[in-house]
Ligand SMILES: Nc1ncnc2c1ncn2[C@@H]1O[C@H](COP(=O)(O)OP(=O)(O)OP(=O)(O)O)[C@@H](O)[C@H]1O
């Protein structure tokens with residue numbers, strides 16, 4: 001029992017935290033949201049005035065007094081309401097779009113500036129769900145649901161007092177629905193919180209599979225997995241549907257309970273009104289107003305109860321977004337290295353993704369201008385070492401210090417990537433033109449620089465032979481190019497950066513010996529010449545390197561210069 005209370009308390013403070021985040025995020029939009037709310041209140045005011053006028057119209061119809069005047073006011077109000085309602089629709093669309101994109105951009109910026117390993121733990125499909133549907137839920141909640149709740153409360157108070165002035169008895173009867181609605185929504189809120197999490201989890205799984213199977217369509221097709229993929233997608237969708245359906249059933253049950261209470265309230269008011277007419281205590285006009293107002297005092301109560309699941313959903317979505325917001329940003333320090341001659345000193349480095357050590361007590365000093373090969377069997381930790389050197393992985397022990405030939409030093413941090421050009425293992429091209437891909441290395445690169453980088457990476461001839469040259473459009477992960485061609489574009493992307501430190505991770509693995517030779521010659525001709533770390537399985541590359549770092553958990557450094 002005590003733990004349950006604790007859980008509830010913890011959850012409560014979480015929800016408050018989410019709510020505070022929502023408020024602080026929404027601050028810049030407060031003016032526009034308030035304007036929208038005022039306009040909505042205006043619409044409510046107009047519709048209430050119309051109710052009052054409808055009584056006058058009915059009553060004056062029997063006497064004939066001022067009937068036309070009342071009717072004109074009624075029609076004018078109706079037109080004004082229509083006008084304001086449509087303007088509101090427009091404001092809503094614009095506000096919703098701006099607000100939701102604001103959240104998306106903030107989270108996106110956070111993701112791309114956060115610690116890589118932490119973000120990589122999330123499936124892309126899950127991140128997409130948070131960036132799209134969760135951000136959408138939050139936007140809809142702040143722009144629509146919460147203002148609606150405030151409006152409903154105001155409406156409830158106004159209508160209650162209006163009704164009270166006609167008949168205190170009826171006003172109280174009208175509110176009879178409140179406890180039923182209150183209990184139903186409290187119960188519903190609790191149940192729906194749990195179901196909402198299930199819905200979101202199943203949605204993320206569904207999206208993840210959808211995204212991944214489309215991205216790897218070739219594998220699905222090669223293994224004749226079309227039926228399996230289709231069945232799996234259906235299964236995941238059914239799982240999502242199962243939770244959505246459960247949630248809907250829950251809402252329906254409470255809605256039925258509330259409708260019943262509502263109907264009973266209405267019938268009581270109807271019977272009571274009829275009795276008053278029978279006694280001759282009220283007019284038909286007053287009776288109409290009674291019934292409309294009873295309806296209108298109950299509607300906000302019901303409306304409020306129905307908003308409970310929506311608010312739960314907004315808070316759950318806000319929680320999922322805040323989780324991403326709370327990911328640690330990777331530290332970036334100001335660059336203090338002055339010279340382009342850069343080396344890196346690794347001292348007593350140990351690292352493991354899990355408890356198992358991948359790199360143990362490694363120490364090496366890669367000198368400025370040096371060509372260092374990194375060799376070792378597959379899966380031993382070569383890429384891992386490079387990831388540590390580039391600060392993609394941070395939970396290591398030991399020290400990594402970059403230094404220049406003027407004696408400046410800098411501890412390893414994300415800012416050091418300014419000095420590094422990297423050709424990662426595998427195909428890492430984006431969809432778009434070859435030009436756009438190479439530009440990622442240097443966003444303001446000129447045509448000449450691009451062509452020069454292509455020449456050095458042995459990609460010039462094949463790119464020029466394409467009908468559209470640099471403007472050739474390629475698909476995701478270089479679709480439309482051969483593996484070796486894609487590698488040469490990746491190398492050009494790194495070369496154009498002219499960074500003082502170059503890291504190649506199996507960058508020439510798909511090239512024939514002659515083309516590889518051309519790339520290495522290009523690398524040697526880079527001006528200024530960078531310090532170079534080359535991960536390779538190829539012996540042919542070793543003759544160009546000064547030393548090799550053999551990784552076998554323990555790292556061993558061998559001088560190759562004497563062998564040339
Ligand atoms: N994100 C990760 N979480 C846990 N273990 C990982 C992760 N990434 C890699 N590993 C493990 O770390 C070890 C080293 O992987 P790494 O990619 O560094 O090998 P490698 O030497 O580059 O191999 P290859 O020559 O095949 O590219 C492998 O055993 C791998 O299973």
Ligand SMILES: [Mg+2]
Pocket residue numbers: 382383384425505
């Ligand atoms: Mg590797």
